[in-house]
Amino acid sequence: MLKGKRNIVGATLWVILLCLGPVCHAETQPRAETILASVNGVAVTARDLEWETAHFGADLRLRNQMISKEQLNTLNAQLIENLIERELLFQHARKSKIAVPPQWVDAALSDLKTRLGGAAALQNYLAAVGKTQNQLKDRLRTGLAVRRLLRRQAVRAIRVSEAEMQVFYRQHPEFFERGEQIRVRHILVSVKDWDDPNQPANALNKIQGLKMRIEKEHDFAVLAIDHSDCPSRIRGGDLGYVTREQLVESFAEAAFALPQGAVSDIVSTRFGYHLIQMVERRPPVPIGYKDVREKIERTLRRNKENAAIKGYVARLKSQAEIQRFMSAQ
Template sequence: MKKTLSLAMPFFALLVLAGQFCPVRAAETKPAQDKAAIVNGAVITTRELDRAVQGIQRSLLRAGRVVSPGKLGELRKRVLENLIEQELLFQESQKNGVKIEKARVNAEVERLRKQFPSKEAFEKGLKEVNLSESELRFYITRQLTIQKFIDKEFVEKIKISEQMLKDYYDNHKNFFKKPEQVRASHILVKIDPKADESQKAQARKKLETIKERVEKGEDFNALAREYSQAPSASKGGDLGYFSRGRMVKSFEDAAFSLKPGEVSDIVETRYGYHLIKVTDRKPPSMMAYLDVKEKIRQHLKDMTLRREEKQFMHELKVKSKIERFFDQDKEGK
């Protein structure tokens, strides 16, 4: 189980999630305006903080989200706290003599490089986040060191007994309920959102003709392959199994009202007109304990790890000397 970052992710995602770094921690003699925090004498620079915040902003922007000026200060504080915690964990790993082999770092760099179509694209990606390959290697080394420390001090010591697994299963039955499901195929005749009544009538008439052929005994799946305009056409219209809440309501209501082998009347959705054939139904059921046992184990390990890490971090902060510096303008105040 890994609590920290997956090094299989693109490195810019790693930077967003784990914060930034500087190849050599600055000494306390650095000008105050260059410091975001000092952690037991190690300086986290404003450059590191700025770059981490900007990385998150870019990531959010790609997802169509923007951090408002009023929320920027809160974001900066949260990111800084993450950087402080990373630094504390790294310092603890060094106290415990944790080392990472160069070959392991090389392997992770190569794995990241392979996620780009070419060496040039990889180098361009580094430049876009203002990062050299040596800095990337330094960052990977730090993260691997921290992860190794977490594994040794926490993960490897977590033991989940069989009784704990069974108790969780028995006390959380609602988590393991499987709702009723149907398996259905459909034939879709699309309607343009801007279609007029004449065009809608024409589309409906086309599906009515197909429905008549189904009623006369022609194979539904073969007709779906020939006439359906849905992505599932290549599979004979098969949508597989689904439960309530997965489909558009009018489609869902029609599907769940049918018995296996039955075909619906024409159903209208925002996508167009559908014919639906239910091919199977599964009643509500409970997931078997043996089927979910390992998922429960992982969940309990995750919960235990989060709890122990939180307590450990609290204790670290209490005994550490941490100074935080905030730029009022950058905080959006």
Template sequence: MKLAKSKMSLLFATFFICLFMSLAASAQMEKAAEINGVVISKEQFNKELNIHLDRVARQGRQVADDQLAALKKDILEGLIEREVLYQASQKAGIKIDEQKIDEQLAAIKKRFPSEDEYKTALGKMKLTENEVKLQILRGLAIRALIEQQISSKIVVTEAETKAYYDGNPQMFKQPAQVKASHILIKVDAGADDATKAEARKKIETVQQKVKAGGDFAELAKEYSEGPSNTRGGDLGFFRRGQMVKPFEDAAFTMKADEVSDIVETRFGYHIIKVYEVKPAQTLAYGDVKDKLNQRMKQEKVEKDAGQYIGQLKKDAKIEKYL
């Protein structure tokens, strides 16, 4: 289980992690760390820790005792790094427009079904909207700093992207894919013969309607018992290994616009219609070069940002109390 985030992912964590961060504590409060005279309180550290622990718990997992110490260390380092970055942004004279803060706040509010639920969430986190806006401001300032000091100075040349493409052909291979829909009549694999016979009779009835020229999507909406029925049975494109074997074996032997015979899987009985077949291929350089350029630039940004943060920390007066 990968519980500890990388340095960069901690710096650019989602809003909901940042949201729980409290304001910089006064020197009189119990300290977790102090950076150039600015205190990170133990309360702030504990809030950040609890966010991570709660998130893991919601995924049905727990943090093992031997992983907790490493997690605490990473959280403290993340708080320190965000603080040195914010201080650097202020030294660089970075200012954030109030309009940008308001836009981010509006985007956050849209994540909630209503204004009341948004306010309730703030109340549970013991935050005011002004505190939320302050955290948005700090996050935008850090992003602007990274853009100013690092991202804007990085260039990935055409020669670099082409060399990467040519040197890593396996990364650009796309396996065969099929676009298909299906109609499913459910029956448990362990059902008795009578129950299976009843389900089989249902799918045979549907099969006759398909053979008679019935619209497959409409029949799927009417008869299919699978979750894709509301989409007319549409499963989109899939590769081998994404469906149960009897289903994929049938689908990958069919041509476009063909309809299968009845296929039995552990879920029940299926009729499959294939709409499109994409053979295995290697993506052309022209089709991937822009995305590849963005990816390579981001990798350089992360590498250089790590070095930049390391220098900021080296130049700062940092005291840790945990």
């Protein structure tokens, strides 16, 4: 049974935080505010960390990723270090007189609103991080300034040569291979409600009867047309060529274990009960260089940019006056 594709967005913690702007200086800090660090005389406070933690959690949810409160608490030291780095970058962006046009900020806010799902969702986001819309715009503005600084100082001159891409392609053949594919037919007897004991029992009885008929050499495709609950029944249950990653795990394990022409035992998935017939296998095949050239270029460029940014930040930190007073509990 085919499964849906996941939209998984991966990013390093410091890059996620960097994109959102520096310590918020517009706030008036209480006199008793706990100072966690100082960057060229500018304080990084416990309130900054509290806001940063809220933003980080909200941004993960925006990317459909989840993290527990306990896991967030263990990230405090890294979050503080990110606050230090972003404050330092913001200071250098101001020194470099990097301007951010208002329309860029409006566009960034509009994009965030769209990704969140509209105006109401944006208000929920602001409530979750404890900020006003103007404070969020300040954060976006300074984040854009830092991005411009990094592009100007660290990544503008980065190039990826044809020779580098070809070497990477030759040295990593395992990255550029279409996995084994199989062509299978299946019969599905669906279970709509697993909590209703009658539905699984009735479905199991039906699939057992179909298996007995197949063992008596009834045609699998004909039985699929007559009895399967899957839309593939119109093709005799034929799913075409599929990879392991396209299939629900239990279905994939059973299907890929079959020799050609064989029929599986009864397989249970969240959709119901299945019988699977192996039709044909296609072995793994290499993907041509031309088909993956752009992907290789993006990968190598991203790696170079990350290394250049980290090196640039490290140089700024070595020249700055940074004090770390305590860790947040």
